[in-house]
Amino acid sequence: MHETAIAQSLLEIVKEQALLYGAKKVTRIRIKVGALSGVVPEALQFAFEVLSRGGVAEGARLEIEEVPSRIRCEDCGVFEGTPFLVCPNCGKLAELLSGRELEIESMEIEDGGEGS
Amino acid sequence: MEVRVVKDILEANEVIARENRRLFEQEGLYVLNLMGAPGTGKTTLLERTIELLKDRWRVGVLEGDIATTRDSERIASHGVPVVQINTGGACHLDGNMVRGGLGALDLRGLQVLFVENVGNLVCPAEFNIGEDDKAMILSVTEGDDKPLKYPLMFQVSSLLLLNKIDLLPYVDFDVERFKEYARRVNPQIEIIEVSCKTGQGLSDWVKWLESRIAQKVK
Ligand SMILES: Nc1nc2c(ncn2[C@@H]2O[C@H](COP(=O)(O)OP(=O)(O)OP(=O)(O)O)[C@@H](O)[C@H]2O)c(=O)[nH]1
Ligand SMILES: [Mg+2]
Ligand SMILES: [Zn+2]
Numbered sequence: 001m002h003e004t005a006i007a008q009s010l011l012e013i014v015k016e017q018a019l020l021y022g023a024k025k026v027t028r029i030r031i032k033v034g035a036l037s038g039v040v041p042e043a044l045q046f047a048f049e050v051l052s053r054g055g056v057a058e059g060a061r062l063e064i065e066e067v068p069s070r071i072r073c074e075d076c077g078v079f080e081g082t083p084f085l086v087c088p089n090c091g092k093l094a095e096l097l098s099g100r101e102l103e104i105e106s107m108e109i110e111d112g113g114e115g116s
Numbered sequence: 117m118e119v120r121v122v123k124d125i126l127e128a129n130e131v132i133a134r135e136n137r138r139l140f141e142q143e144g145l146y147v148l149n150l151m152g153a154p155g156t157g158k159t160t161l162l163e164r165t166i167e168l169l170k171d172r173w174r175v176g177v178l179e180g181d182i183a184t185t186r187d188s189e190r191i192a193s194h195g196v197p198v199v200q201i202n203t204g205g206a207c208h209l210d211g212n213m214v215r216g217g218l219g220a221l222d223l224r225g226l227q228v229l230f231v232e233n234v235g236n237l238v239c240p241a242e243f244n245i246g247e248d249d250k251a252m253i254l255s256v257t258e259g260d261d262k263p264l265k266y267p268l269m270f271q272v273s274s275l276l277l278l279n280k281i282d283l284l285p286y287v288d289f290d291v292e293r294f295k296e297y298a299r300r301v302n303p304q305i306e307i308i309e310v311s312c313k314t315g316q317g318l319s320d321w322v323k324w325l326e327s328r329i330a331q332k333v334k
Pocket of ligand 1: 153154155156157158159160161187234280281283310311312313314
């Protein structure tokens with residue numbers, strides 16, 4: 001659904017970073033997408049492919065690492081893969097450790113000079 | 117060459133949302149981001165709410181709409197300033213679109229700003245616009261399992277309005293089960309049952325709203 005907007009924001013960061021490093025081409029981009037972020041990886045791949053055409057990241061491989069949700073209940077410990085913010089054991093409000101990520105990690109560039 | 121970046125992909129939106137927020141602080145304006153699926157009753161709720169509030173507070177509205185001006189016209193008929201934001205096909209409002217809309221509104225005269233987000237149960241939840249509160253509406257015709265199927269919007273909202281309760285006799289909607297699901301997803305969410313048709317529950321909603329407004333507007 002809103003993967004188009006996400007892909008657009010991602011490409012803006014990529015463009016800005018490519019400029020910073022003097023890169024002519026971006027060949028690979030690694031991102032993290034949390035299970036609770038509401039982003040569907042396949043839809044993001046598709047949007048990225050379409051929107052990157054004609055730009056510095058055209059043809060780049062988008063590697064999406066899916067981060068499972070993890071919550072911590074102060075009484076029962078850590079649970080992985082639960083879609084909610086309450087402890088599946090005792091029902092208490094739990095702390096979210098991960099799962100809402102939507103982050104770019106790194107990118108592989110060609111023709112980069114000495115960047116900072 | 118591999119370069120590390122490590123940035124929040126929505127960072128650009130967050131930056132603009134924070135700028136919007138600073139502007140709202142400066143103007144002493146309370147801003148509510150109203151979200152919910154198409155047809156759930158967002159515009160109807162705003163129309164009723166404006167009538168209940170407009171003698172006490174100076175209210176304005178930003179209308180997010182994919183293409184039409186229908187909702188803006190409905191709001192304008194209640195005599196409050198309204199600005200239409202056409203998202204050009206986008207399924208949500210983001211900080212930048214809201215900033216654009218603000219330019220067309222005289223904020224200095226206002227105390228309360230309602231933002232009707234685009235009708236969608238998923239995407240608007242992801243984008244902050246600088247609001248004080250996010251509230252969502254769900255109507256009883258949409259099914260009581262929605263918190264489990266679309267948890268994100270329930271998680272980011274501080275208030276959940278269950279609308280069209282006048283239709284409860286005609287649909288299979290278990291209110292208690294719905295509330296249990298919603299609290300499972302977000303234990304802190306406040307839930308108010310309303311009917312924009314009969315007016316039932318609207319006084320509770322206005323009470324919630326005015327307590328929030330009073331905290332912000334001096
Ligand atoms: N029976 C009943 N109908 C309602 C109620 N609230 C809204 N409606 C009707 O629901 C329909 C949709 O209402 P809108 O207010 O236009 O919904 P919306 O959420 O603004 O829709 P979009 O802007 O298109 O996403 C209208 O026909 C309203 O009259 C209610 O409490 N009970
Ligand atoms: Mg509407
Ligand atoms: Zn527990």
